[in-house]
Amino acid sequence: MTTQFTDKTIRFLGKTENPAAVDLLVPLLDSTDDEARSLAFDALYKKKDLDIYITLFNTFAKDTETWLRFECVNEDRLTKLADTALREKNPAIKRRAAEIILDRKLYGTLPTVVQYLESDDKEMMAKSREMVLALADSFYKDLAEAGDPLKRRNLDGKREWFVQQLDAPVKRFASNKIDELIQALLIVAKKDFATIKTVFADHRSAACARAIELMETGSHGSFQRMLLSYVTDTSSPAVVDELLARRSDVSFVRKELDIIGPEPSMDVRDSLKRFKSFNWLTPFNPQLAEIIAGKELEAIQLLMASSIPKQNIISILRFFLEQKSPAARRSAADASRKLVGDEINKLLLDHVNDPDAGTAAIIFRILKSRAVPGLDPLFSVLVERPEPEIRQAIYDTVPELHAESFASRIGSLPIDTAKKLGRYVRLIDPNTAKIIGDDIVSPIPVRRYSACAVAGATGFAEMFKDRIIEIADKDDETNVRIAALQALSTIITREALDVIKAFLNDRTIDIRDAANVALRNWMETYQAQNPGTA
Amino acid sequence: MGAFGIFGPRTGHKALFYEICSLHNIDSKTRSLLHKIMDKYKSDHPGLIFIDDKYLRKAIDDEDFRSSSELLQELRQKWFQE
Numbered sequence: 370m371t372t373q374f375t376d377k378t379i380r381f382l383g384k385t386e387n388p389a390a391v392d393l394l395v396p397l398l399d400s401t402d403d404e405a406r407s408l409a410f411d412a413l414y415k416k417k418d419l420d421i422y423i424t425l426f427n428t429f430a431k432d433t434e435t436w437l438r439f440e441c442v443n444e445d446r447l448t449k450l451a452d453t454a455l456r457e458k459n460p461a462i463k464r465r466a467a468e469i470i471l472d473r474k475l476y477g478t479l480p481t482v483v484q485y486l487e488s489d490d491k492e493m494m495a496k497s498r499e500m501v502l503a504l505a506d507s508f509y510k511d512l513a514e515a516g517d518p519l520k521r522r523n524l525d526g527k528r529e530w531f532v533q534q535l536d537a538p539v540k541r542f543a544s545n546k547i548d549e550l551i552q553a554l555l556i557v558a559k560k561d562f563a564t565i566k567t568v569f570a571d572h573r574s575a576a577c578a579r580a581i582e583l584m585e586t587g588s589h590g591s592f593q594r595m596l597l598s599y600v601t602d603t604s605s606p607a608v609v610d611e612l613l614a615r616r617s618d619v620s621f622v623r624k625e626l627d628i629i630g631p632e633p634s635m636d637v638r639d640s641l642k643r644f645k646s647f648n649w650l651t652p653f654n655p656q657l658a659e660i661i662a663g664k665e666l667e668a669i670q671l672l673m674a675s676s677i678p679k680q681n682i683i684s685i686l687r688f689f690l691e692q693k694s695p696a697a698r699r700s701a702a703d704a705s706r707k708l709v710g711d712e713i714n715k716l717l718l719d720h721v722n723d724p725d726a727g728t729a730a731i732i733f734r735i736l737k738s739r740a741v742p743g744l745d746p747l748f749s750v751l752v753e754r755p756e757p758e759i760r761q762a763i764y765d766t767v768p769e770l771h772a773e774s775f776a777s778r779i780g781s782l783p784i785d786t787a788k789k790l791g792r793y794v795r796l797i798d799p800n801t802a803k804i805i806g807d808d809i810v811s812p813i814p815v816r817r818y819s820a821c822a823v824a825g826a827t828g829f830a831e832m833f834k835d836r837i838i839e840i841a842d843k844d845d846e847t848n849v850r851i852a853a854l855q856a857l858s859t860i861i862t863r864e865a866l867d868v869i870k871a872f873l874n875d876r877t878i879d880i881r882d883a884a885n886v887a888l889r890n891w892m893e894t895y896q897a898q899n900p901g902t903a
Numbered sequence: 904m905g906a907f908g909i910f911g912p913r914t915g916h917k918a919l920f921y922e923i924c925s926l927h928n929i930d931s932k933t934r935s936l937l938h939k940i941m942d943k944y945k946s947d948h949p950g951l952i953f954i955d956d957k958y959l960r961k962a963i964d965d966e967d968f969r970s971s972s973e974l975l976q977e978l979r980q981k982w983f984q985e
Contacts, residue, residue: 374927374982378953381926389919393950 371404379405383412391421398428403439411441419453423462426450430465433472448477455481460492467496474507476527479534486538487545498549501535505553509591531557536564542576551579556591560598560605569606581612593621600628601640610643617649622660626667633670641674650677652688665689665697669704683712690716695725702731714741721747726756733759737766752793764797772801772827776808776819779826791826805829809836814846821849825856834860838868851883858887861895920949927953933978936971943967956983 371379379397382390390412397409410428413421429436429450436442447469454466455478470478482504485497508524508531515521532554539550551568558565568576583589584596599605600613616622629637649660650672661668672685686708689701702720705713717736721744723729733751736744751759768774775794779787795801801823808820821837824830830837834857841853854872857865869891872884913922920941924934940962941949952958959979962968968975 372983372985374985375954377926378923381923385919385922387914387919387922389914389916389948389950392916392948393919393954396951397954 371402371408375405376408379408379412383408383415391416391418395424398425407439407441410436410439414441414446422450422453423457426454426466427462430454430469433469444473444475445477447473448475451475452478452481455485463493464496467500471500471503471507474504474511476504476508476531479504479531483534483538486547486550487541498547501553502549502556505531505556506589509556509589528557528559529562532562532564536567539564539568539576542579543574546575548579551576552583552587552589555580555583555587555595556589558595560595560602565595569609572606572608577608581608584609585612585616593624596621597624597628600625601637603640603643605643614644614647617647617654617656619656619660622647622649623664626661626664626671629667629671629674631666631670633674638670638674641671642676644675644677646677646681647671647675650685651681652684657688658692661689661692661697662694663696665692665694666700669700673704673707679708679710682708683716686713687716690720690723690728695728698723698725698728699731702728702735705732706735709739714739717741718743718747722750726754726758729754730756730758730762733762734766737762752796760797767797770794770797772798772804772823775826776804776823779819779822787822787826791823792828794823795827795829801827802829802832805833809833809840814844814849817844818846818849818852821852821856825852825859828859830856830859831862834865841868841872847877847879850877850880854880854883854887855890858890859894861891861898866891916948916950923950923953933974936968936974940965940968953982959983 379394382394394409394413397405398413400406400409410425413425429442429447451466451470451473452475454462455470457463457466466478469475470482479501482497482500485493486501488494488497508528512521512524512528515524535550535554535557538545538547539554542550554564554568568574568580571577584592596609596612596616599609605613613625616625629641633641648654649657650668651657654660669689672682677685686701686705689697692698698720702717702723705717714736717732718741721729721732721736723732729751733744748763752763754760763770769778770790770793772794775790775798779791782790798804805820805824805827808816809824811817811820817840820833821830821840824833824837837853837856841850841857844850844853854869857869866888869884869887872880873888875881875884920938921934923929924937929937937952938949940958941952943965944958944961946952946958956979959975959982963972963975963979
């Protein structure tokens with residue numbers, strides 16, 4: 370147990386300039402009293418003497434587990450001790466220092482480690498190469514695991530320092546050929562660090578060639594990270610852009626697509642203009658479907674933002690439109706609005722009846738806006754589809770099928786055309802019944818007329834049956850009564866039949882004629898619905 | 904503090920012993936007693952008596968220091984047990 374007396378004595382021994390104090394302090398390092406050991410360590414460390422550092426290092430190295438429990442043994446002090454030990458002549462001490470440096474991630478020893486890279490000490494030269502790489506790897510992991518923003522900022526500060534230590538030997542790579550240097554550099558550096566810029570500045574240099582090779586085939590995650598950091602960089606070196614365009618492995622490209630994202634900013638899109646091709650982005654790539662799975666939009670964004678020739682874009686869009694994934698087809702359809710010409714129109718016509726309603730709706734809108742010939746036959750198929758997206762697309766692009774427009778024109782349409790369009794109007798315009806309901810009670814005869822005609826053509830007559838019968842019977846306008854009788858002929862019920870029959874003896878000849886026509890129409894419809902009946 | 908004082912060098916174990924005595928305001932009589940103890944036990948580092956209580960423990964039972972036994976007991980108590 371340390372007493373006030375011993376505590377004061379040990380602290381004094383730490384402060385005194387009398388070198389004899391060391392002889393009293395050193396034995397305390399082996400004391401059974403932890404407090405005395407800790408105080409002695411602290412007092413000795415403050416002597417700032419390299420021989421004492423070695424003594425402390427050896428003491429620490431003998432029993433690291435115990436010493437690490439003491440507050441006096443912090444990272445800075447340990448770095449200083451290990452760094453001193455690493456400079457020792459004794460190989461055993463140097464080896465142990467190397468072990469502790471790696472175990473405790475003592476990045477501060479890097480300048481000394483780097484000095485050994487090109488030294489004559491063969492053992493340490495080999496060891497230091499291993500250490501540089503291991504320290505870089507540890508640092509990379511620390512960066513990846515730093516969740517706390519403050520910790521991350523501190524590490525970012527150290528990061529630049531770390532790379533600066535590598536700068537000089539990296540510049541001598543052509544002569545020293547220390548591969549671990551380039552690896553460590555790529556592991557720790559950011560693309561905007563001066564050393565990295567120097568490496569890529571001369572694409573013929575050995576360092577640049579090796580860095581490119583590592584980013585192309587190296588297995589360390591950081592090599593990919595470094596390469597990916599250039600994806601949206603407009604000032605990236607040409608040699609890196611070539612590699613970005615060349616890499617085709619699924620996992621890399623998918624990460625690349627993650628960076629672009631489904632809604633890239635203008636800056637990102639602009640940055641992609643520098644690419645004229647990507648090896649993976651071709652319909653002939655057997656892995657393309659796997660690459661784009663779940664990232665179709667990102668792939669399409671990349672395709673459309675790049676400078677890939679239009680002919681190739683169309684063939685890639687065709688591939689997307691033929692995929693099973695609706696997302697792939699939909700994103701391709703959406704992108705195709707940026708392309709004009711017969712070829713893209715032909716491609717869209719081939720896919721306008723896509724099973725995915727969203728895709729079909731997008732394509733229909735594009736084709737309709739371009740008035741592409743050949744759409745009409747496909748229109749009659751699309752209009753029958755029940756999906757709201759398609760109906761909305763038709764509603765938005767074909768105003769002729771709005772109930773109001775139809776009502777204003779129905780008087781001039783041939784009966785068969787009116788019947789056909791009436792059915793479409795009912796499918797497309799959800800306001801049809803409301804418009805009929807408003808007009809059928811209008812004081813304006815032409816509105817009542819068109820309401821009866823539209824009710825008959827769209828199949829809504831049954832809904833307004835009572836009002837239609839009332840109009841047929843009592844309306845002041847013969848034309849309106851005739852329209853009401855025509856509407857009644859579309860209601861295939863006994864009641865409607867009886868009403869029509871009642872008008873066969875009307876005092877107005879036009880109404881009698883209209884009743885005859887209505888009766889014939891009613892019978893034809895009834896027989897069509899009930900074949901075999903008289 | 905310089906390397907030399909008025910009364911001689913301030914380095915070495917003897918000087919350190921005096922420095923510690925001065926630190927703890929140990930009177931000359933006690934200092935002399937402590938010195939004698941460390942002389943008898945042939946320690947090259949007399950200052951160890953302030954760090955390691957084995958020297959006082961030994962002296963307490965030592966016939967040569969019987970007359971100072973009480974003082975040594977007191978010092979041991981004060982330095983290493985309080």
